[in-house]
Amino acid sequence: MRRIRKKHFLFATYDDFDKAKDVVGALNALDDKEDIIDNIELYSPIEHPEVEDLLGEFHQPIQRFSFFGGITGTILGFIFAAGVGQAMFTVQPQGGKSVIVFPPDIVIAYEMTILLGVLSTVAAFLMYSGLPRRVKSYYDHEVGVDQIGIEVETNPANNEKIRAALEACGAVEVRELTQ
Amino acid sequence: MSDFKMKDVEWAKINEDVLASLETPRKAFWIVLGVCIALVLCGAAAEVYQYNNGLGVALMNNPHYWQTYISNFVFWIGMSHSGTLLSAILLLTKADWRKPIYRFAEAMTFFSIATAAIFPVIHIGRVWNMYWVLPYPNEHAIWPNFRSPLLWDAFAITTYATSSALFLYIGMIPDLAICRDKAKGWRKKLYTAMSLGWMGRATEWLAFQKTYVLMACFLVPLAVSVHSIVASDFAMSMMPGWHVTSFPPYFVAGALYSGCAAIITLFVLIRYLFKFEAYMTPEIMDKTARLTFAIAMAWNYLNLSEYASIWYSDNLFDREMLWDKLTGAYAGPVWLMLFCATVVPFAMAFKKIRVNMWAMFVISLLLQLGMWLERFQIVSPPLASNHEPWTQVAVWPGLIQMTITAASFGWFTMLFLIFCKVFPSVSMYEVKEMVYHRNKHGKKKLQDMDKIKDDMIKTEEGLS
Numbered sequence: 001m002r003r004i005r006k007k008h009f010l011f012a013t014y015d016d017f018d019k020a021k022d023v024v025g026a027l028n029a030l031d032d033k034e035d036i037i038d039n040i041e042l043y044s045p046i047e048h049p050e051v052e053d054l055l056g057e058f059h060q061p062i063q064r065f066s067f068f069g070g071i072t073g074t075i076l077g078f079i080f081a082a083g084v085g086q087a088m089f090t091v092q093p094q095g096g097k098s099v100i101v102f103p104p105d106i107v108i109a110y111e112m113t114i115l116l117g118v119l120s121t122v123a124a125f126l127m128y129s130g131l132p133r134r135v136k137s138y139y140d141h142e143v144g145v146d147q148i149g150i151e152v153e154t155n156p157a158n159n160e161k162i163r164a165a166l167e168a169c170g171a172v173e174v175r176e177l178t179q
Numbered sequence: 180m181s182d183f184k185m186k187d188v189e190w191a192k193i194n195e196d197v198l199a200s201l202e203t204p205r206k207a208f209w210i211v212l213g214v215c216i217a218l219v220l221c222g223a224a225a226e227v228y229q230y231n232n233g234l235g236v237a238l239m240n241n242p243h244y245w246q247t248y249i250s251n252f253v254f255w256i257g258m259s260h261s262g263t264l265l266s267a268i269l270l271l272t273k274a275d276w277r278k279p280i281y282r283f284a285e286a287m288t289f290f291s292i293a294t295a296a297i298f299p300v301i302h303i304g305r306v307w308n309m310y311w312v313l314p315y316p317n318e319h320a321i322w323p324n325f326r327s328p329l330l331w332d333a334f335a336i337t338t339y340a341t342s343s344a345l346f347l348y349i350g351m352i353p354d355l356a357i358c359r360d361k362a363k364g365w366r367k368k369l370y371t372a373m374s375l376g377w378m379g380r381a382t383e384w385l386a387f388q389k390t391y392v393l394m395a396c397f398l399v400p401l402a403v404s405v406h407s408i409v410a411s412d413f414a415m416s417m418m419p420g421w422h423v424t425s426f427p428p429y430f431v432a433g434a435l436y437s438g439c440a441a442i443i444t445l446f447v448l449i450r451y452l453f454k455f456e457a458y459m460t461p462e463i464m465d466k467t468a469r470l471t472f473a474i475a476m477a478w479n480y481l482n483l484s485e486y487a488s489i490w491y492s493d494n495l496f497d498r499e500m501l502w503d504k505l506t507g508a509y510a511g512p513v514w515l516m517l518f519c520a521t522v523v524p525f526a527m528a529f530k531k532i533r534v535n536m537w538a539m540f541v542i543s544l545l546l547q548l549g550m551w552l553e554r555f556q557i558v559s560p561p562l563a564s565n566h567e568p569w570t571q572v573a574v575w576p577g578l579i580q581m582t583i584t585a586a587s588f589g590w591f592t593m594l595f596l597i598f599c600k601v602f603p604s605v606s607m608y609e610v611k612e613m614v615y616h617r618n619k620h621g622k623k624k625l626q627d628m629d630k631i632k633d634d635m636i637k638t639e640e641g642l643s
Contacts (some may be wrong), residue, residue: 044379045379066393070397111335114397118397121394128382131352144357144379
């Protein structure tokens with residue numbers, strides 16, 4: 001039977017964005033950061049204004065989903081409306097009118113562009129934000145109020161070193177967690 | 180005017196105040212909700228009566244079968260515009276004063292659409308055949324007519340309702356997580372399911388902000404297209420008074436106008452009912468009123484240009500129709516509309532009025548009356564001066580139609596109040612962002628001022 005390795009975290013809360021920024025800087029400055037820290041996660045009640053400076057750029061090409069969703073909507077909308085025009089042609093007298101009529105088909109295609117664009121954007125949001133998911137058992141409710149949380153995934157052997165770095169920047173509380 | 184600028188308020192206090200609104204509104208909340216439920220029950224009784232006795236009781240046994248229900252449909256679709264459209268535009272232009280009021284404005288959009296969607300169902304009489312409007316294959320191989328603007332309506336409104344609901348929901352997720360953390364009982368279950376496990380991680384925030392802006396980019400052209408299509412219901416016909424080239428922009432401006440008026444009404448209402456005095460400040464009302472005033476002037480320009488183009492076109496039928504509108508059987512509602520929608524907005528030119536909540540409440544009700552009458556005078560008078568003499572009679576809405584109209588207001592307000600009681604109607608995280616950024620800018624300004632002062636002192640010392 002395969003044994004699942006338990007993950008070990010240190011979770012610190014701060015009452016200021018600047019302190020959170022300082023602590024990420026301090027952790028990044030550790031000589032052996034690559035060896036002792038597996039991951040740093042930041043939790044905040046509003047978007048941290050400098051989050052990408054702190055944690056590096058996040059690859060979330062949501063706009064591509066919007067673009068291709070929109071294009072798909074245009075094509076499907078037009079094909080659908082034109083196809084229905086063709087279907088109507090076989091059963092309803094058209095009185096000499098065109099089978100495929102551009103002005104109304106463009107309206108339908110336009111609406112479908114937006115509908116599929118929005119739906120793809122929402123799908124991309126769920127994909128890149130990792131939602132829906134279970135709330136972590138150690139999630140601190142204060143993060144939803146006014147505190148900033150820093151979660152460091154590490155080996156228990158490095159606890160002291162990382163705890164010292166977290167506390168040096170004015171942590172309100174530092175907790176050890178295993179999941 | 181309060182000098183509260185939302186700079187000094189603590190984040191925890193924002194959570195407390197907004198969460199308290201979900202628990203303990205003023206007693207007046209229950210009175211207003213009770214009145215709304217009573218109106219809805221009256222409307223349901225009228226609908227049952229109409230259903231049992233036929234559409235003749237709604238005066239649809241005469242040539243004016245497009246009258247009150249369609250006026251209501253256009254009115255409610257119009258009202259739905261400002262919420263999402265203004266929220267999206269103000270988001271893209273980074274106007275931070277939108278933050279305390281955009282949530283309820285977006286909710287207003289959704290419930291307006293839900294109200295508007297009732298009227299085509301009531302109007303067709305055979306409610307069980309409503310699904311015929313949907314384009315689906317069937318054994319008769321008959322599809323809906325894609326050349327009809329009424330079918331475009333079905334597409335546009337479905338898209339608008341879906342997108343607006345998603346825009347409202349996605350924007351609420353961080354706040355639903357806050358509610359989840361504090362709630363108990365059924366609320367806890369509801370918020371847990373709806374918040375999708377949001378924890379405020381950096382990846383969540385980044386994806387969220389990108390998505391929100393992208394959705395706003397889709398919603399602006401969508402909102403414009405929806406009311407343009409509603410305008411096409413009339414403009415695509417050959418009726419004098421309906422076949423007007425400027426109808427799409429005129430309808431969009433009218434929609435924004437009535438929507439802004441509704442935002443003001445609901446602003447005052449929920450500010451009082453849910454004790455949001457600290458967040459919905461006179462400063463924000465001032466800005467909303469200015470925006471409404473500007474949109475009112477744009478609508479008036481389009482309205483006058485419609486009259487002017489009819490006058491100068493020298494088309495006999497159009498001119499007759501316009502003259503009949505202003506002097507005929509429907510002159511009363513038309514002049515009342517012009518008073519409410521053209522004269523009343525000038526009251527908003529005065530700051531003392533703009534920051535007075537109850538004055539703005541009365542003004543907003545008058546503006547909405549004007550905009551309802553505007554829809555009525557678009558639909559009814561042209562029917563009475565049609566090409567065909569047998570339609571040339573004045574018909575007024577009957578008791579059943581007016582009861583269902585009143586019920587629609589009750590229905591909308593009831594849904595809206597229930598929403599505000601269950602979900603946070605002020606965005607907590609956005610107000611926090613506003614507080615944070617205003618504080619940051621304030622601090623930076625002070626630092627700059629100190630630096631300038633120091634430089635001046637040093638220069639003076641150097642000179643002496």
